[in-house]
Amino acid sequence: MDSVFDSIYQKYHQDLYRFLFYMVKNKEVAEDLVQEVYIRVLKAYDRFEGNSSEKTWLFSIAKNVAVDYFRKQKGWKRWVLEKMDLSTAQVKDHLPLPDEIAQQQEEIGLIYKCLDQCTIDQKMVILLRYIHELSISETAEALSWTESKVKTTQHRAIKALRKYMGEMDKEVMLGEEIKAK
Amino acid sequence: MKRSRLSEREVESLLKQLPKVSDQRSPNEIYQSIVSKRKRTKIPNWLLPGLASCAVLVLVVILSPSLLNFRESVNDHPATEFNSSPDASKRLGVKEANTLDHQQEKSAENQINYDSFSGTENPTAVYSTDVEGHLALTYAIPDKNAQVTVPITVLIEKTTYKTWFEQFEETMLKLTEEEWGLADYFPLNADLRYDQASETVYIDVPAEHRYGFGSTAETMFLDTLQDSFPIDKVKKVIFTTEGKEGIHLGSYGNIIEMELDGKSHNLAYFIYDPQNTDRPYLVPTEDSFSSLEGAFSEMEQDQTEHGLKASLPKGIHLDILNESEKGETLELYISDEVKGQKDFLFSLEAIMLTAKSFGYSKLRVKTEGIKQVGPFSLDEEIPLPVAPNKEVIEFN
Incomplete structure (x- = not known):
């Protein structure tokens, strides 16, 4: 086995997988994407100059892989919509809740669902800051942003999540009231 | 009702509790899939045109006997007519010579093809033929590592009812820098205004602009402006921050205006x-x-x-x-x-x-x-x- 692969696998594999999983919310897709990360890393490893930390460099590659994936998806969906004249709502994915999430308390499930309402930028910042516990400067490095952009995007993301959690809560309560009647 | 009142802290705490989903595959399994994915060769760029050329060749081989017959039958008639005239053989001779010359030319052309490059065939730059009916706007876009600005020339359809500056601003919103492998930099986080008489662009940035965060951001910002405006139309840029004079760029201090130097001379x-x-x-x-x-x-x-x-x-x-x-x-x-x-x-x-x-x-x-x-x-x-x-x- 390649020593670069081995070392990255030992140190960062689950982190990279987790980041990609929460980005795409699909285990099979995340498995494919993490492989794509390795392919890009193995191609570019010789050129890694150590200007940034290995961890933020790897996250920056994972971020590019995820963005490319969404771009392809968007292109494909747009093509289907044009051909079939469907509305966006009809092709929106409804992926089942993974076991790990389903077993958690209700609020965790809700926040997991609310992540879908965030923009890709907001989601990336949220994941790097709260799941991977990267600092503001590490996040900025991984996303090739300024620290100020990280801060404002993080702020907007949390604000958006609070709003969606509130809306989602109302929907749940309405559903419960209808059931009770 | 409680959730609608979740505080920022509570949302942050819920995010931190999201479970640590993990990949269950063994490293060996993953490595093998990577190896097989890397081995799966892409269809090389030349293959499709290559196949198309082969198809054309096959068609030529199939059709050539009938084409030759057709040509011969057409040539038969003038030949008999020429024979009836005193100049016929001469004229026929000329015609044959022409054909021969043509054939020689053709073989020379083939020779040229042998001498051409087999590498990439599509040029990267904009040539005069590309510009017909188009407006060419060059934007200096930083690379992802902010080491250099890359001049990208965007061709858009020419319109008569908009000024170049309106088109420059409109196109700025449409740039797909990340698809081009560059940093997402445009549109600029600023209000732009152009005064044709004084050949000046006025740039008003918001107070929280990030162009002054670190010397790299500052240099990239100024380089981008220097190289994105055509020197024949813009000679000067004047900065304001939310209407107040100047822009604060750390190591450069408060800059009020910048002359464009049109530095596109003697560069490599x-x-x-x-x-x-x-x-x-x-x-x-x-x-x-x-x-x-x-x-x-x-x-x-x-x-x-x-x-x-x-x-x-x-x-x-x-x-x-x-x-x-x-x-x-x-x-x-x-x-x-x-x-x-x-x-x-x-x-x-x-x-x-x-x-x-x-x-x-x-x-x-x-x-x-x-x-x-x-x-x-x-x-x-x-x-x-x-x-x-x-x-x-x-x-x-």
């Missing part, structure tokens, strides 16, 4: 090749050169501090035949060692853009054995590009 072009793009970009140096020879010799070296690669193969034998008599056409001798060199087309384009920056408008290449590089026939004078790095944007 290098290769910038980001990942995941199908072709490289040609990027000029910051510094200008006193001689074309000096520029060419520097172009053989990588410019690592800017992430740029050499644009000329090391040890290339390149002589400037008419440097002293500086005129419209640059004459160059290129030794045929570069024959077969992969991607020499990009080197030729780097030479052309460099020559343009030194004030030439055409290039004549003298060489032995090389007749064609990509779409350029070296038997003729080649008009130099209009601008580097072409991208086309369609407005719907």
Whole structure:
């Protein structure tokens, strides 16, 4: 086995997988994407100059892989919509809740669902800051942003999540009231 | 009801509790999939045109006997008519000679094809034929590592009812920098206004702008402005921050205005090749050169501090035949060692853009054995590009 692969696998594999999983919310897709990360890393490893930390460099590659994936998806969906004249709502994915999430308390499930309402930028910042516990400067490095952009995007993301959690809560309560009647 | 009142802290705490989903596959399994994925070869770019050419050849082989018969039957009639006239054989002779010449020409053409490059065929720059019916706008876009700004020339359809500045602003919103392998930089986080009479662009940034965060951001911002406005239309940029005079850029202090220096003279072009793009970009140096020879010799070296690669193969034998008599056409001798060199087309384009920056408008290449590089026939004078790095944007 390649020593670069081995070392990255030992140190960062689950982190990279987790980041990609929460980005795409699909285990099979995340498995494919993490492989794509390795392919890009193995191609570019010789050129890694150590200007940034290995961890933020790897996250920056994972971020590019995820963005490319969404771009392809968007292109494909747009093509289907044009051909079939469907509305966006009809092709929106409804992926089942993974076991790990389903077993958690209700609020965790809700926040997991609310992540879908965030923009890709907001989601990336949220994941790097709260799941991977990267600092503001590490996040900025991984996303090739300024620290100020990280801060404002993080702020907007949390604000958006609070709003969606509130809306989602109302929907749940309405559903419960209808059931009770 | 409680959740609608969740505080920021509570949301943050819920996010931290999201479970640590993990990949259950063994490292060996993952490694094997990567190896097999890497081995799966892509269809090379040349394969489809190659297959199309093969199909054409097959059709020619199938149809040629009938075509020949058709031609012969047509030729039969004039031949009999010519025989009835005294000049007939002469005229027929001329006709045959012409055909022979034509055949010789054809075999010469075939010879040319043998001498052409098998590398990339599509040039990167914008040429005069591209610009017909289009407006070319060049934006200097930073690369993802903020080491260099890459001049990207966007071609958009020409309209008569909008000024160039309106189109410049509109197009700024449509740039897809990340798809081009560059940093997402445009649109600028600022209000722009153009005054034609004074050839000035007014830039008003919001108080929380990020162009002054660190010396790299500052330099990139100023470089981008220097190289994104055409010098024939903009001579000066005046800055304000939320209406107040000047912009604060850390190491530069408070800048009120900046003269554009139109530094596109005597520059050398290098290769910038980001990942995941199908072709490289040609990027000029910051510094200008006193001689074309000096520029060419520097172009053989990588410019690592800017992430740029050499644009000329090391040890290339390149002589400037008419440097002293500086005129419209640059004459160059290129030794045929570069024959077969992969991607020499990009080197030729780097030479052309460099020559343009030194004030030439055409290039004549003298060489032995090389007749064609990509779409350029070296038997003729080649008009130099209009601008580097072409991208086309369609407005719907």
